[in-house]
Every structure is written in structure tokens, then in C-alpha cells.
Amino acid sequence: MRKRTTTAGGTGPHSVPRHAAAAGTLALLAALAPSAARPEAPDRPGATRIAAWRDDKAAVFLMLFDDSVNSHLTNVVPELKRRGMVGTFYINPGAGWYKAKQDAWEKEVPATGMVYGNHTLTHSGAKDAAQLEAELAGCDAAIARAFPALKTPRLVSFGRPGVKKEQWLVTDEELKQALARHHLVERPDIGGRIAGVTQKTGAEILRLADQALESGGVERILFHGVGGDWLSLPMPEFLALLDGLVARKDRLWVTDPISAHQYETERAGAEAKVLEAGAARIRVSLACTADPALYDLPLTLVTRVPASWTQCQVSQGKAKATVTAARGEVRYDARPGTEEIVILPAGRQER
Known part of the structure; x- marks a missing residue:
């Protein structure tokens, strides 16, 4: 355009x-x-x-972290903060591992400049519209507790949890309507960009960032565990990724999905x-x-x-x-x- x-x-x-x-x-x-x-x-x-x-x-790169696991607190947030970078953490505030570290998620991490996305309350799926509403509302409430100074309404990124087919029975239209009610914006399709699974090294992830620079568009990578937990990317590879992004900082905007979405929409x-x-x-x-x-x-x-x-x-x-x-x-x-x-x-x- x-x-x-x-x-x-x-x-x-x-x-x-x-x-x-x-x-x-x-x-x-x-x-x-x-x-x-x-x-x-x-x-x-x-x-x-x-x-x-x-x-x-010249381009945009997004780092997305699913499931609010412990390694995000111990390994990811400190390294991002050290480099002045932002990551987007898709939290499940009803999960037991989140509740065990609730003070860290709702008091400590927000002070570092990180961004939260809605990954549903419990990561257990949504078998009907009523359950979907409860899952979205519960996660919204936790994000509001963590960031009480942010205005409402405001846009928040949404990442659908990976659950079995029989656990997610809501229709696309029901999901669309629910996201609109909650001012949630579905994040960009992950499409084979999963750290530790499809991209196993920092160098492989940095190729995505270079693709964004070549196209002038947006690229992203999804993490679960980092140096621990499940579907984990080894810590040395994560550090290599961050150092590579620092080397590209003059040309690459490392941001969150909502900021990129807002900028693109406004610019258009x-x-x-x-x-x-x-x-x-x-x-x-x-x-x-x-x-x-x-x-x-x-x-x-x-x-x-x-x-x-x-x-x-x-x-x-x-x-x-x-x-x-x-x-x-x-x-x-x-x-x-x-x-x-x-x-x-x-x-x-x-x-």
C-alpha cells in the first residue's frame, strides 16, 4: 500500500x-x-x-515465550533485561507452576519492561464458548493485576494453547467474537518456528531475523523452556541468539506483537x-x-x-x-x- x-x-x-x-x-x-x-x-x-x-x-523480530515456565524467570528475563530487550510471555495464571511463582510473575517481571500475552487461564483448552470466556477472562485478570497502571481497554496479544483436538471444540467464529470482546489480537502464525524443535541453535534462529531484514517484514520465534523445562533450547544457544540480535540492533526492531501490530495498522x-x-x-x-x-x-x-x-x-x-x-x-x-x-x-x- x-x-x-x-x-x-x-x-x-x-x-x-x-x-x-x-x-x-x-x-x-x-x-x-x-x-x-x-x-x-x-x-x-x-x-x-x-x-x-x-x-x-528495516524489519521486526518477535520473541514469544509460552506457558510461563520457571526457566523464563531464572534464565530468560534476566538476560533480556541485561541487554535492554523485550520478550512477550504468554502466561497461564491458573497453572500450578505459575501459582508457585505468582509474586515473581505479577510483581517482579512487570518491572523489567517485559510484555504479557493471553495464553488462557489453565492451558486446558475450551470445549465450548462458556469455557473459552472463562479461560480468557481469567488470564486477562492476571495481566491486569500485573500491570495495573496500563490503560483499559488496550490490545493484548493472544496465543492459542497447544492442546489435543478434543480439548478445543469452539468454532473459529466463537473464537473471533471472544477475542474481539476482550480486545485480544491473535499473534502471527508460528508456522515451524519453535526454538529447540525446528530451530535448535542460536544461528538457526538468527537466520529468521536475517530473513526479516531481507524482506523488510516481521519474523518471530516461539520458545517454551530455555535451559530447562520442556521443549527446551539450551542456554548457550539462547545467549548466542541474544548476542546476535544485539549485533543487528541498528537495523532490527525487537519488540512485542502488539507494538508491531499497532505500528503496522496505524502506518497503513x-x-x-x-x-x-x-x-x-x-x-x-x-x-x-x-x-x-x-x-x-x-x-x-x-x-x-x-x-x-x-x-x-x-x-x-x-x-x-x-x-x-x-x-x-x-x-x-x-x-x-x-x-x-x-x-x-x-x-x-x-x-
Whole structure:
């Protein structure tokens, strides 16, 4: 899908292909080196494009952890935290192994920046719509306890538990309706991406990340145990994976499924319009057709500025930041809505 930005003097093309920023804030980025993989922006000041992915990264990679097993607490979370990475943990708060570590799951892990997904309450399946409702609601309640400060309603990722066929008897339509009621979004299909089973080494998993970089899209890997528990990936292989992702961090957005889904949905319905591009200031509006109550993740914009503007003040509403331009471009995050973005050379005050 393609969008076009418009300026007072004409039009300029930009491509629009597709947890986690806090609501009510504007994130403005200081690391502004443009990606070498993208087409060069038009030369005229004011030309603005919506980045394909957050921070103008080339692709997305998701790490998904099922069943809230003990090795996630002992082996996974500490290593992710050490590297400033995020993983998405699909919890079963009614399972005995979760209850034995409930304080860790509901008090300690949320403070590390990790994200939770709904994997049903007990991982026992759903033989009818009533059982499905109870399973989803019970897991939702545990996620709300763990993250009481997050707004409601909000989108949460859903991963269907792997159970025997006779344990999952709800229809696709019943599941669709239940997910919609609970604001749950089904995660991307795993399709042969299971650590320790289909990908047995860190190098094999990193090939998925490289495939994402080649395509500019989204790749993912599903874990169960890591260095323990069931369907386990050995710990040295997990560490090799994380180190490889760190080496790719300048090009790869390692995030959670909801953030990737929000960004892609918003980007597909967004339009950046240049309202003014003069020697004194640049003004940009950012509109989006997605429901702002659920789709409120900032989008990354890249705007061409005059060569003399090496430092810029970027503001949207009450949020302001001074950012550095690189190769005549300034990169920043902005929320779609009614508040326009104003870019000034540093030191100049808005009238």
C-alpha cells in the first residue's frame, strides 16, 4: 500500500508497507542516522515520510515465550533485561507452576519492561464458548493485576494453547467474537518456528531475523523452556541468539506483537501532510484512520530540513525536544491526531 505526503508546492512519494510507549507522551529520538537500506528522501526541505518501522528500522523480530515456565524467570528475563530487550510471555495464571511463582510473575517481571500475552487461564483448552470466556477472562485478570497502571481497554496479544483436538471444540467464529470482546489480537502464525524443535541453535534462529531484514517484514520465534523445562533450547544457544540480535540492533526492531501490530495498522492508515516548509519553520500534520483508543503508538517520521539546521527543536503540543539532524534529515516520533508537529532551528522561538 502506498501513501503520498503533500506540501504547499507539490507532492512527494514515500513508501508505507506496517509494548511499548506510554500513553500521553511524545517520544522524540536523538539517534538520527538514516537507514542505508531505504530510498533517499527528496532534497527539498519539509519533505516528510512515515518510516516503515519504529525508529526507521528495516524489519521486526518477535520473541514469544509460552506457558510461563520457571526457566523464563531464572534464565530468560534476566538476560533480556541485561541487554535492554523485550520478550512477550504468554502466561497461564491458573497453572500450578505459575501459582508457585505468582509474586515473581505479577510483581517482579512487570518491572523489567517485559510484555504479557493471553495464553488462557489453565492451558486446558475450551470445549465450548462458556469455557473459552472463562479461560480468557481469567488470564486477562492476571495481566491486569500485573500491570495495573496500563490503560483499559488496550490490545493484548493472544496465543492459542497447544492442546489435543478434543480439548478445543469452539468454532473459529466463537473464537473471533471472544477475542474481539476482550480486545485480544491473535499473534502471527508460528508456522515451524519453535526454538529447540525446528530451530535448535542460536544461528538457526538468527537466520529468521536475517530473513526479516531481507524482506523488510516481521519474523518471530516461539520458545517454551530455555535451559530447562520442556521443549527446551539450551542456554548457550539462547545467549548466542541474544548476542546476535544485539549485533543487528541498528537495523532490527525487537519488540512485542502488539507494538508491531499497532505500528503496522496505524502506518497503513496514516498520512503526513506538510503544512508549511519555510526558512523559519516546518509544520507537519499526522492523521490516521485507526481507532485512537486502541491504536495510540507513536509513528516515526523523517523530515528533510535545511542544511544549516544541524540542531532542531521538534514539538507536538506540550512535548518538546532538541534533536540532531543527520544528512539533512531529522527523525522523530509523533502521535497521529489533531496536534501538529513544528520543527524549528535550535535557538529559534515559536511565535
